Amino acid sequence: MLEMKVPSPGESITEVEIARWLVKTGDYVTKDQAVAEVDSDKATLELPAEASGIITLQAEEGEAVKVGQVVCLIDTTAVPTATAPTAPTVPTAPTAPTAPTATAPTAPTAPTAPIAPPTPAPTPSVDRVPSPAARKILAEREIPASTVVGTGKGGRITKDDALKASKPSMGTPTGGVRRETRAKMSMLRRKVAERLVSAKNETAMLTTFNEVDMTAIYQLRAEYKDVFKERHNVGLGFMSFFTLAVVRALKLFPDVNSMIDGQDKVTYDFCDISIAVSGPKGLMVPVIRNAENLSFRGVEAEVKRLATRARDGQITVDEMTGGTFTITNGGVFGSMLSTPIINPPQSGILGMHNIVDRPIVRNGQIVIAPVMYVALSYDHRIIDGRESVGFLVAVKEALENPVEILMNSNPKQALEL
Numbered sequence: 001m002l003e004m005k006v007p008s009p010g011e012s013i014t015e016v017e018i019a020r021w022l023v024k025t026g027d028y029v030t031k032d033q034a035v036a037e038v039d040s041d042k043a044t045l046e047l048p049a050e051a052s053g054i055i056t057l058q059a060e061e062g063e064a065v066k067v068g069q070v071v072c073l074i075d076t077t078a079v080p081t082a083t084a085p086t087a088p089t090v091p092t093a094p095t096a097p098t099a100p101t102a103t104a105p106t107a108p109t110a111p112t113a114p115i116a117p118p119t120p121a122p123t124p125s126v127d128r129v130p131s132p133a134a135r136k137i138l139a140e141r142e143i144p145a146s147t148v149v150g151t152g153k154g155g156r157i158t159k160d161d162a163l164k165a166s167k168p169s170m171g172t173p174t175g176g177v178r179r180e181t182r183a184k185m186s187m188l189r190r191k192v193a194e195r196l197v198s199a200k201n202e203t204a205m206l207t208t209f210n211e212v213d214m215t216a217i218y219q220l221r222a223e224y225k226d227v228f229k230e231r232h233n234v235g236l237g238f239m240s241f242f243t244l245a246v247v248r249a250l251k252l253f254p255d256v257n258s259m260i261d262g263q264d265k266v267t268y269d270f271c272d273i274s275i276a277v278s279g280p281k282g283l284m285v286p287v288i289r290n291a292e293n294l295s296f297r298g299v300e301a302e303v304k305r306l307a308t309r310a311r312d313g314q315i316t317v318d319e320m321t322g323g324t325f326t327i328t329n330g331g332v333f334g335s336m337l338s339t340p341i342i343n344p345p346q347s348g349i350l351g352m353h354n355i356v357d358r359p360i361v362r363n364g365q366i367v368i369a370p371v372m373y374v375a376l377s378y379d380h381r382i383i384d385g386r387e388s389v390g391f392l393v394a395v396k397e398a399l400e401n402p403v404e405i406l407m408n409s410n411p412k413q414a415l416e417l
Helices: 132-140 159-165 187-202 215-232 239-252 296-311 385-400
Strands: 002-005 015-021 034-039 044-048 053-057 064-066 070-075 205-213 258-261 264-267 273-275 277-279 282-284 325-329 348-352 355-362 365-379
Touching (some): 015 187, 034 070, 132 159, 215 296, 215 365, 239 348, 348 385
Parallel strands (some): 273 325, 325 348
Antiparallel strands (some): 015 034, 015 064, 034 044, 205 365, 258 264, 348 365, 355 365
16 A cells, blocks of 8 residues: 655645545546645645555545645555446347236225324424623624524524624615625635735835836837747747846846845845746746846747746746746736735836827827836835836836847847847
């Protein structure tokens, strides 16, 4: 009998949660078959069978288990049960028809007297006496005890009964369905919530805004996106422009590429850019390593690879660990403007938003241009206003002049065409 234990998903993770069993006790599983999905506080991972055999589950869905704990047993001596083929049916010789037999008429039976229904046993009276705590709640809300159904012993009204009866009215019911569901949040979602609250409470977060005229990027994509796709088998999107603009701005303003560690400020000479991706289990933030060394093609290929792995549930903890700065794109969902929350322990996050045709002034003339609002949230404990505003202006400059600033005035060479 093989004992399957929870493997370590990554450094510092000591506990995971059984999100969903993909098999049930008694099933025959094959080696490397996914038998469960487990949630850590960073990702959802599949648990593959370590051998073939009959599986017996040792943990329930939603149960938190320690790394190294046995979660199922596999009987490796068992063999898959195959359904035996049924033998072919041998046709039998036809039988001679039998002569019909006459049936003697049955004498009519006397009608039976109706049976009186049994007398129901008397229902014991319900004691609607509220508990002291329930009595106080009902009195405060002026709710008669006679209108409350008690679920306690002997029909006694409990505190929970009183609280349920005193929920605020939502107006006169109109006959529609009014139900609510309750489901436990996954470990990943709970960890994301904890980190977001921690970021709000433990950092001096501030947000600065700007707008970007996307005309130049639109023109570049219109001219080169087809040949770029054909040459590199990946689309020329906005993320490569924003990532390379951020890398340039981080070099100009290294404080934004820094973190607080106790009483120290740690500044990095590399740019590991986290990109927020919406996955089936919630927000994932995989990391583009050493983005300063990547071209447009390299960034787009890595964004595609990480986004696909995150959405397919194949992303690993290592691929989401670290990161020195984050880019999030709420524009894909239609967001016009937002204040993104810092991804701790990082000190800055850039929010992209939707692109809308807006009137702007260009060369003294009012023109219509595709404009995106951008937002930089930063930790004011380590980044001053000059650095934050200068950083965002540097991003804006690079996006509005990509040929000169990001492509060294040679788009074909920069796009490797």
